[in-house]
Amino acid sequence: MIRLEDVCKVFAGAQGSVEAVKHVHLTIETGEIFGIIGFSGAGKSTLLRCINLLERPTSGRVLLDDTDITQLSEADVRAVRRRIGMIFQQFNLFASRTVFGNVAFPLAGRGLSREKLKARVGELLELVGLSGREDSYPSQLSGGQKQRVAIARALASEPEILLCDEATSALDPQTTHAILQLLRELNRKLGLTIVLITHEMQVIKEICDHVAVMEDGAVVEQGEVFSVFAAPRRPVTRSFLEMTSHMAGFRRLLEEKSPVLQLRPGQCILSLRYLERNACSALVSYLSRTYGVDLNIIFGNIEMIGDHPLGGLIVIAEGGEKAIADCIAYLQNIHVGVEVLLDARTAH
Amino acid sequence: MQELLTELFPYTMKSLPMLWRSTVETLQMTFWSGGISFVLGLALGILLIVTRRGGLMENRLVYEVLDKAVNLFRSIPFIILLFCLLPLTRLISGTAIGVQGSIVPLVFGTVPFFARQMESALSEVNSGLVEAAQSMGCGRLDIIFRVYLRESVPSIARGVTITLISLIGLTAMAGAVGAGGLGNFAYVYGQQRSRMDIIYATVIILVLIVTVIQVLGALVARISKH
Structure with missing residues (x-):
């Protein structure tokens, strides 16, 4: 279980400080798919990075199974990060390494023999539907395949949690659908807790169990996806709903x-x-x-x-x-x- | 062939052993000062990248000091730097002449330039890759070696090529003030004795050396880029 308690993040900038995340409380249950939706600049990316401390909250607590990870030493934080995989909008694969090299990257220094490493990478690639592509370089893959490699790499250290930072935003609709199905499948098969952020209503509707709507650094609504979108209380929530319904078209007419x-x-x-x-x-x-x-x-x-x-x-x-x-x-x-x-x- | 060469390069053909020795000296100076500069410049480039704002080990003071030091040495013309460094050179190398005496000034002349080349090569590494490595629980050293250095091999190869070529230029200058090598050979045996063919011969050899370096550098950059 992931619990964020009163998390705030303030960035000091040249033109004064910016409050990117304001007093966020969230509880994410083990094994669920939790979506955070918001327009760009809403602070969702910063919030997601507070979960693995790529961004340190200015105040507040980040609890992972009742351990406040903001209190841990740097070495312990690194150990915690190995329990949390992360994938990105731009995939962030190492261009100089093959698919094998990318997936094996987090496994280095664990004393695995060459055969064991090969077997493990093979397993992971099979899991994401990319068997046999070990020797390809990222530049030879399509966007969807790159994201599959990134997912395999994120899963290499057998994490309990997967953070997805706009993981489908750079993909076309069919590929988005395929990647979402894969995430759904991994969630069910491995019991993986998935936290994703997106600005696409489609993503939330397709795979999320719970959703939080963010606006201007704050979570303005949260709950079960159906309840939140069946009775949107905030204009921002309604506007996400309208994006995929035809209300926007009606308004235009x-x-x-x-x-x-x-x-x-x-x-x-x-x-x-x-x-x-x-x-x-x-x-x-x-x-x-x-x-x-x-x-x-x-x-x-x-x-x-x-x-x-x-x-x-x-x-x-x-x-x-x-x-x-x-x-x-x-x-x-x-x-x-x-x-x-x-x-x-x-x-x- | 022999006759043609003797006709075109009369004085050069008479001092072939000297030409050979000068070429070897130039290569020695390039190799030693290049090798030392590679290590120091790369280390300096890495330090500049990790201590800059938003870097892995952001440290304003270290960054500013290194940055200004690099600028300072880059702004001194090499020929003046040679004279400035004479006492230091004698202290470190025991002599200020010959190949041995040329290494210290050549390193001082090359490191700042090469450090900037490395800084720009390493800054091409997408910050997303660093973030990805951090999210996998990598430490700083891991990130420096397995992400920064590994991912920028093509750019590093290009930087090394450019630096080596400019370093050869510097060895000629050092040669003119007593370091030996092709610069010294062209100056003392060619220019001062009005034997133009000796100057042309050194030019041809230098062009060959530069071409080889460039071809090798391009090859490394191409193989390492996927």
């Missing part, structure tokens, strides 16, 4: 006064957001039948997070004023987040 959104009298635009894990797919037809309201779907976005659908619809509702009001009341009753985005009902 609204700003551009698109003809699609020119309502006839009596119509209104509703946004429906699924908040609980009971989203029923027959919602639209049920409403039409029961209340006699026509619902015209103009945007829709439903994603599976874990086993639950998350997302929503934007619809133009047309019908009697009372019918629409009843509709809204019903939706609120079944815990569907409903919001009137544009209203032409009273504009007679």
Whole structure:
């Protein structure tokens, strides 16, 4: 278990000091995949580096299974770091070494025989799906393959924790997906605790169990991924959600006064957001039948997070004023987040 | 062939043993001062890299002192440095003339230049690699040897090539004030006696030496770069 208690990091700069991380409290359970999401400059990279002390917190405690590692000697910190693997956005492979040399790098000085070393590196490469590429140089590999080598290297010393610093941000969508699947697999197979930081909602949705949203150095929301994104409390959380939903597109249409959104009298635009894990797919037809309201779907976005659908619809509702009001009341009753985005009902 | 050479380089052909000895002396001076400068300059380059701001062992005082010392020695023209160092040279080498007497000033003339070359070679190493090594629990010495030095072999080879070539230039200058070697040979036997063919012959030999160094340096840089 990793616990951050009141961690702060202040950088002294020429133009005064910068508070990169502000009073962060986090608990990361053993064996889970924990995501930290935030826009660039939110301090997530600095926070991640506080976990293996590549950045020393200015104040606060970093507990690894109840040991405050900020109190350890330099030699002990190095020993702790061998229990924590790390991978990076730019892979950071040693260009002068082969794949074998890179993966064997952390194993040097452990008194392993040449055969044992070979066997171990072979095992690790098989684990990441790169068997037989021992003699290639990093420059001969694709981005995804480089990240696989980096993962094998990070796992060489059999760590319990893997820190991922924007590990998929330099990769294309398919490769991102493949690497995330690999991380998921390693998490399950090895019981590896994974802490990742990202600015991509996709990454959080695909593999994380818990998420913390960072803004301006502070963690503003945290919890189970589904709960956090089903009911975002902060604008920053909502904006991450909108990045992958079509809300941003809707907002743009609204700003551009698109003809699609020119309502006839009596119509209104509703946004429906699924908040609980009971989203029923027959919602639209049920409403039409029961209340006699026509619902015209103009945007829709439903994603599976874990086993639950998350997302929503934007619809133009047309019908009697009372019918629409009843509709809204019903939706609120079944815990569907409903919001009137544009209203032409009273504009007679 | 023999006849042609005798016709083109009449005086040179008459003093072939002397030419040979001078070439050997030049190579000796280059080898010894180059070897010592390599060790000292590399150490200095590493110190500059690790003590600079944000370095592995950030130390403002050490960095500033070394940085200024390097600048100081680099700004002294070599011929003046030769004279300045005479007492020190006698103290260390026991003599200020010949190959033995040339090593101290050549090292002083080369180390600052080479240290800067090494500093720039090592600073090309991506800080991400250092961070990656730290995250694997590597200590400072590990990082210096297994990351900094290992990753910058191609740049180091280029730096060594450039430095060796400029060092050969310095040996000629040292030769003119009594260190022997091709510089001395060209000056005493060629220039002072108006025997131009001797000067041309030394130029040809120097060009050959420089070419060999350059080819070897490029080869090392190419093999070590992946």
